[in-house]
Every structure is written in C-alpha cells, then in structure tokens.
Amino acid sequence: MTFSEQDLEAFGRDIWPQMSARPKTAINQAKFGLSRIAQALEALEGENAEVLEVGAGSFLLSAYIASKGFKVTALEPLSKDFSWFAALQSEVLGFCLRHNIVFDRTTSFAEHFVASGKFDLIFSVHVLEHMRDPLRALDNMYESLRPRGQIVTICPNYDVPFEPHLGIFLIGRSKAFNARLYPTAVSRKQDVWDALTFVRCSQLKRHLSRKRASFFFGRTMLRDAFLRLGEDEMFRQRMPKPVHWAYRLLRGVRLIGLLPLIPARLQTPMELVIKR
Numbered sequence: 001m002t003f004s005e006q007d008l009e010a011f012g013r014d015i016w017p018q019m020s021a022r023p024k025t026a027i028n029q030a031k032f033g034l035s036r037i038a039q040a041l042e043a044l045e046g047e048n049a050e051v052l053e054v055g056a057g058s059f060l061l062s063a064y065i066a067s068k069g070f071k072v073t074a075l076e077p078l079s080k081d082f083s084w085f086a087a088l089q090s091e092v093l094g095f096c097l098r099h100n101i102v103f104d105r106t107t108s109f110a111e112h113f114v115a116s117g118k119f120d121l122i123f124s125v126h127v128l129e130h131m132r133d134p135l136r137a138l139d140n141m142y143e144s145l146r147p148r149g150q151i152v153t154i155c156p157n158y159d160v161p162f163e164p165h166l167g168i169f170l171i172g173r174s175k176a177f178n179a180r181l182y183p184t185a186v187s188r189k190q191d192v193w194d195a196l197t198f199v200r201c202s203q204l205k206r207h208l209s210r211k212r213a214s215f216f217f218g219r220t221m222l223r224d225a226f227l228r229l230g231e232d233e234m235f236r237q238r239m240p241k242p243v244h245w246a247y248r249l250l251r252g253v254r255l256i257g258l259l260p261l262i263p264a265r266l267q268t269p270m271e272l273v274i275k276r
Contacts (some may be wrong), residue, residue, distance in 0.1 A: 001068055003038040006231040011064050015095040026058040026088050028234040033061050033125040033223075036271065037152050040121055041065065049075075052119045054110050054141065054153075055127030058088035066103035073104040075113055079130070081191035084268050087184050110137035117264045121152070128155040130192075134199045135207050138274070142213060144274040152222065153254045157270040160196035165270075167240025173198055202271060217264035218271035222249070225269065226256050 008031055009271055016023035041051070049070055053062045056074035066072040096102070104111060110124075111133045121140045141151050153237045156163070161170040163178075166185045170178050179186045179193070186193045201217060208215045229236045229247045236244070250256045264270060 001042060001044075003034060003065075003068070004035055005042055006063070007086060008034050008064050009208065009222075010140045012060055013068065015060070015092055022088060022122045023091075025238070026060050028232070028238070029057065029125075030061040030064065031232075031271070033123070034064075035228075036125065036154055036221075037121070039151060040152055041070075044070070044120055049120045050118055050143065050146075050205055051121040051200050052115075052141075054122060054124035054137070055130070056105075057085050059092040059105070059214075060088070060153075062103050063101055065093050066096075067099075067101045069112040073106060073115075073119070075106050075108060075110060077107050079108050080194050096108055109139060112140075114140045114145075118146070119144050120146055122149070123152040125154050126156075126254070128153055128195065129158075129199050130195050131197060132195075134197055135203075137202070138207070139211075142211075142274060142276065145274075147276055148276050151272070151274040153272050154272075155199060157201045157204050157265070157268040159200045159265050162242065162251070162268060164234050164240060164243070165189060165196070166240055169242070172217065191242070201267075207267075208274065213274055213276070215272060215274040217267075218273060219260040219262070219264060219267070220225060221269055221271035222262065222267040223256060223259035226250060226259065 009027055012027035012030065013019065016141065020060065048071070051065055051070050052073045052075065054075050056062045056076040059074050059076070062072050062074035076085070110131060122144060131137050145151065158170070158173070166182065166189055167181045168178070168185050171181060172178070175196070175198070200256055226247050229239065230244070230251070
C-alpha cells in the first residue's frame, strides 16, 4: 500500500470540488500530517491493522487512510478553539457515506480515551499542545498500543521559547505573564491561547524515561519543515513571520541541510516516536 500527498489532495478535491479557504487549509494540514506518517502506514501489515488519529480535525486524513482499507478511529472532541471543523467533518462524512468509506469516530478527549492493546499506529499532528494534560494523553495512547505498535506525535517544543500559533517569543513559562506581555496577540487568538499547554521536549523525555518506554525524538522535523516552506505556498502562508525570517536567513547562508545536527531539545517543532 502506498500513500502520497498528491493522491490525498485529489481525494480532498473530490470532497470539495468548489474549493474555498477552509477546505484548502484542511487539505494542506492533512498533506503535512501524511508526510510525517506515510512511512509508518506503509510498514503496517495485514488487513486487521488499526490506526488511531488523535485530533482528527476535519476527518480528511482519517477518511483517506480508511479509503485504503485500514481500520481507522478518528478522535476529535471539537473543543471551542476548533469548532470550525464541524462543517468540514459533515462534508467528509457525507462523501464517505456515498462512497462506502467507513471509519470509527469518537468525541472523547485523549486524556479520557483508552482502548487497551487495540492500535498498531497512533498519531497526532500539532495536537498535544492543545491538551489540558498531554502526559496523561500520551499514557493513554501508549496503553492503547498493540505490541510492536508505535505512536508518532508532532507538536511545538516549548523548551524553545517561541509560540508558533501567535508568532511570539516567550519570556519564561508563565502563560499569565506572557499574556500581559502580548495582550494584542493573545486577544486575537484568545480561544487558542487559553487552551495551550507549553509541552516541552525535556518534560516528555523525563516522563517517558520514568515509564521505561522505548522512544526517540526525530532530528529531521525542523529541517523538513523549513524545506517545505520553499515548496508549499499554502504551508508558507500559514507560518508566522518569525519563521519566514528564520527561513530566509538559513537559506541565505545554506545551513538548512545541517539542522538535523541540532539536539532535539533545541528543535521546534518536535517529532516524538514511542514504540511498544
């Protein structure tokens, strides 16, 4: 079984032939997610392979994976800051009903959802930082893995003092203090800000080490994100100005290819892989 971003985009355009801004964003987000998990998907064997997407948003990526024959569960509680996904979900589900594409759905929060030993692959893309208790969510994901299953999760690393949703540089770890420093930026995205948790690479490493879990942090996430800025116009538009500045600087001095040499703790976003 093979997966490609081009195939995913064609799938999305079948759902939304009259493309508007939000479907375009949903397709672009799903393509980025697929770029990080395609290899793990292609490694799954057997018709009984089960996949869980945590923070499934529009359901587009879950539906696409299900269209390839996998058993998929899409977890999306549609919290206040992501309520705009509801209309897109309805359109994806209508398309799936017409084309006999089936996948399970749950509105549970990841902090409450456990399906012991059920899934071969669990993934989340820019979701962990929106959870009230990301460590508990990770524990639940781990409990839900089958033997030899794996978790792939991507999110900002707040060991690096930059908040990408608002495009601000953080001073310390206090949300209240930073809200006072950046009142205008915070007010523009108040719902997003209120739900953010400053999850850190060092924090995740300590937690997983105590659990004696098998895990590693990928070192190519930052490089690949910068390379995508040069190839994907919509991805570039979604990034805040400081990311554009960093990209132009690194491209100018030809250092993007060396970014995997940076320790994982100093890279953002971070890519965490946990195996059972």
